[in-house]
Amino acid sequence: MKFKLIAAVITLVLTTSGCSQNMAEPLEAEALKDKSLTQLTLNQLGDTLDIKYRLISNYPDGCPTSGVDGRCFSAQIDLTSAIDIESKDWAIYFSQMRPVKSVSGEEFTITRVKGDLHKIEPTDSFKGLKKGFTKTIDFRGELWQLSETDAMPNYYLVSGELTPVVIKSTQVTKDAETGMELRPYNAAFTDADTQYRRSDTDKVQWATPEVLFLANQGVATQPESAVNTIIPTPLSVEVTSTDRPVSFAQGIKFNLNSIDAGSITAALDRLARIGVVHNEKGIEVSFEKLAGEQISGSYRLNIEEDSIEISAGDDAGFSYAIASLTSLIDTKYLSVNTMSIVDEPRYGFRGMHIDVSRNFHSKQLILDLLDQMAAYKLNKLHLHMADDEGWRLEIDGLPELTDVGSKRCHDLTESSCLLPQLGSGPSAESSVNGYYSKADYIEILKYASARQIQVIPSMDMPGHSRAAIKSMDARYNKYMALGNEHAAKEYLLADFDDKTVYSSVQYYDDNTLNVCMESTFHFVSKVIDEIAKLHAEAGQPLSIYHIGADETAGAWLESPICKAFLADNNRGIESGDELGAYFIERVSNILSSRGIKPAGWSDGMSHTRHENMPAQSQSNVWDVISHGGYKRAHEQVNLGWDAILGMPEMLYFDFPYEADPKEHGYYWASRNTNERKLYGFMPDNLPANAEQWTDIQGQAFEADDTVQLDENGVRVSGPIKKGMGFTGIQGQLWSETLRSDAVVEYMTFPRLLILAEKAWHRADWEVPYRYEGAVYNQDSGFFTQEMRARQLKQWSLIANTLGHKELSKLDRAGIEYRIPTVGARIDEGKLFTNLIYPGLAIEYRIDGGQWQIYSSPVTVEGAVEVRAVAADGNRRGRPLLVR
CATH class of the missing domain: 2.60.40.290 (Immunoglobulin-like)
Known part of the structure; x- marks a missing residue:
């Protein structure tokens, strides 16, 4: 033992004095x-x-x-x-x-x-x-x-x-x-x-270059088609001249009239980023405020040879007109054709959701996201800041939420941090930990307001609440140690005697607030009020708050407090099955009493009793269409609620772009959600998508939208009532597998541009909704061949606009978008390639040699790899081996 001690000391001296590790190894091995x-x-x-x-x-x-x-x-x-x-x-x-x-x-x-x-x-x-x-x-x-x-x-x-x-x-x-x-x-x-198969009936094909090559068919390289194309597509565009383009090389001169310059500063900054700046010698742009009632965000843009006129009814309309002008301008030539545009949005709610709770993401990422949302006319940021794995917002009076709940580290008692999850490692200093201070959040709100974007805060409850629960447990222990039982119990969220055995989808058995405790509602009210104060200070009043309300895992059943609550029965609750609905209803009314619209995910909202809910409520629909998700969506529309579409198989941006095991993301509803699939989404007729899509296993499915009755003759599902419809659409990005800001941008862009397209523009190839109900499958024929041809033609315009024009603007903004994987095949010794959106350069190499630019079919021999290049030439996409 004495020898071992001496050896350890010698090892320490050698190591700290700069001697090689190899010299220390024999002695260390003995230790x-x-x-x-x-x-x-x-x-x-x-x-x-x-x-x-x-x-x-x-x-x-x-x-x-x-x-x-x-x-x-x-x-x-x-x-x-x-x-x-x-x-x-x-x-x-x-x-x-x-x-x-x-x-x-x-x-x-x-x-x-x-x-x-x-x-x-x-x-x-x-x-x-x-x-x-x-x-x-x-x-x-x-x-x-x-x-x-x-x-x-x-x-x-x-x-x-x-x-x-x-x-x-x-x-x-x-x-x-x-x-x-x-x-x-x-x-x-x-x-x-x-x-790479989920079961013996799985038909999803691995997205090899050969599979991608077939999928990319029908979209030719047509740079000229991008010249007059805007993303998102305007309501109407009349090009008046193509032989006398308007040049912005000398810059732009503004005649604001009565328009507040501050309301369009962000839009002008984006214009300046592509090289068009204010100059007294530049082409004149005049602004006119339209009288009377206008659809928010609508505008008129008239581009003539020597002047530009913008007319709108609100700040958003003026900003969106500048965004359209920015979209038209080619970054190389800084010119546009003369034209007249009349435009208005399809949906009033055009949103993007980002989860910063599972893994924290920087304030700068949020600011950059807001900037791009505004550039493409999205107007709602759903900011998900609390879940099982982290609480990400400073709340006055509850420091434990961020002292404990904002970080994960190896503390098995969870008195200083939460347990590590999602590969976070043992250190509280990890980049996946963190939170927004009050000042950070106010800055985000002001930045959003300057871009006509509303921030919708979300702290998920009553499930998905482990970070809050453990933080309040730590608060309880702190104040009990100080002998202050009242303070200890004031915001307590758990019944320590609850012996209920349950497991959430994420395998937690302790992540659900106890909804029978008054301290729980005291906590919820405190959080809402403090967030409302931050909104008021930022000048963006809190008018929508997202409760979460999803995936409650069956807690409370063995809680003595809940048993006493049910026995007392002074709130009309008959059984433990009603407790989840009771929580959502009560919190919704707490919000409504403060002038705030409650919002929640569709599964939790469907458990509520409609008569107990505020008339003004929002349901975010996240049900899978191929699993009958359109039924719940229609049910909640028919209640008169604001139903916001977030269907996972095309609107979850944390899912893979292509069916490839190297692609990032979860895949429980889709393994291939690329830009083309998202463009094909028909949001106003959810069941009609069964005519063009397959399910998670690549199999065809049927969507029956006719009236369905149970054995007692009670309607259980059916079509939307005439005159009713969806209020909006929202992309979702959950961050369980997304640890860095770079990966978040990869997963979000360029899909966000196509989300904006679906939110703003109703394509003429979409199947009209049948209010009498219908059954849709791959043989039902409502999505005609003529509609499909129009879809392909219009996608070709969008695809060419992405590749030839819009991605270069993302490069200039520093957005690390996903560079697509290349479709390729070798036919009779020649390499042929294509991309989901043309316009980017393609490179190839043989047998691991030097990368070469691909310009046309080329004779190859050996192991061939292909990859695409970013629009600015500075980044490369992931290479694929052509077999």
Whole structure:
């Protein structure tokens, strides 16, 4: 033992004096044979332990191949040590999206700690790790894994009271050319049949270059078609001349008349970004305020050879007219044709949702997002700031929400932070932690107001509330220790004697507010009032607040407080099944009493009793069309609520663009939501989309929109009532797998531009809604061949506008949009390529050689890779191998 102590000291001296690690290793290896580890040895292990994660199959022996029940996947974790380890006094914590069901072998166990946090521990049978040798942990998990991004990063080592250490081999890296995250610890998928199929009936094709090449057919490269095209498409455009373009090379001169310059400053800044600045010698632009009632955001834009006139009824209209002018201007030539535009929006609510709670994202990202939303005429930012994994807004009087709830770290007591989740690692200093101060939030609000965008705050409740619950638990413990029981219980959200066993979709058993406690409603009211104060200070009154109200997992049933509440029955609640609705109804009325419209996700809102809800309520519909989601959407429209469409299979931007395991994102409703699919969405006729889409497994489905009755003759579903319809549309971005701002931009852009197109413009190829009801499938024929041809023609215009004009403007704004993967095939020895939107350069290389520009079909031989280039030439897309 004395020798070991001397060896450890010598190792410490050698290491700190700059001597090589190799010199220290033999002595350190001797120290590692002890029963416990030192901080030094734990650090060394974290630096050198090589971990590899590998999905083996979604069809292991002994698991069903169809359906959901009993399904499992098999995977492996390799541990390769650079040093000998005999100690059993350590554990590896890591995030595993699907819970581990079983482990093979006798040397290790894997247990789930909470949510997705798991722990690997050596057993009594552990025989040690030998330098240079690999030990493999075979395990099975629930359901399936279809993406390489499922393997979360930042495994970390824990031993006793030592400081936890991240295992370096499990950290993400950044690709120098694409800017995207790489996971060197995760083995690439190689087998489409066993690794990229969800079940034995799965027909989704891996988006190889050959598959993409076929999908991209029908869209020719037509740069001239982008010249007079605006995204989003105006109501009407009359081009009056193409041979005398109006040049902006000398800049632009403004005649504002009575228009407030501050209301259009942001729009003018975007114009300046592409090279058109104020100049007394520039072409004159005059503004005219239209009298009488106008649709908000509508405008008229008249471009003549020597002047431009803009007419609108409000600030939004003037800003949108400038946005259209900016869209028309080619960044290379700074000119436009003469034309006259009359425009107005399709929907009054044109929104984008971003989740900053699962993984925090910077204030600058939000400001950049707001800027681009305004550029494309979106007007609602749904800011999701509280969920299970984080609380992201400073609330006056409740510092614990951010002191504890805004960060995740390795504190198993959760007195200083939440448990690590989603690969966040053990440190509170991680970039996925953080919050907006009151000043930050006010800045966001003011920035949004200057761009005619309303911010809708969302703190999810009563489910998805673990961050709030644990923060208030910490507050309770703090004040109880001070002997102040009243303060301790004032905002308490949990009944400590509640023995209910439940599991949320994210595998939490403690994430739901106790809705039977008055302190819960005191907390909710406090949060609402403090957020309202911030809005008032920013000059954007709080008029919509999103409760969340979704995915409540069956809590409260064994809560003594709830049992007493139900026994008292002074609120007309008969059973525990009604408690979720009671919470939503009560909070909705709290909001309504303050002049604030309540909003919630459609599943929670559907549980409420309509007569108990405020007449002015908003439901955000997130139901999957192929699973009958149009039925709930129609039901909530018919209640007279503002129904906002957010259908996951095309409006969830955290889903993959293409069906490729290397693409980022979750995939529970869609594995391929690219820009073309989003453009094809028919939002005013949800069931009609069954004529052009397949479900999550690539199979055709039917949507029956006729009146359906139950056995008692009561209507359970049916068409929308005549004269009623959807209020708006919203894109959703959830951040469970999106840890960096760069990945958020990759997932959001350029899809946001097509979202804006659907929100602003009603295409003439969309199938009209049939209020009498109809049954839609791939043979029903409502979506005629003539409509399909018009859809393809108009998509070709949009696609060329993206590739030849709009993406270069995103480059100038510093937006790291996704560069599309290239469609390609080799026919008779020649390489042919295409892109989902033409206009970007394509490169190819052979046998790992130098990349070359692709300009026309070229003879190739060997292993051929293809990739696209950003509009400004500075970034590259992900390369694909043409087989």
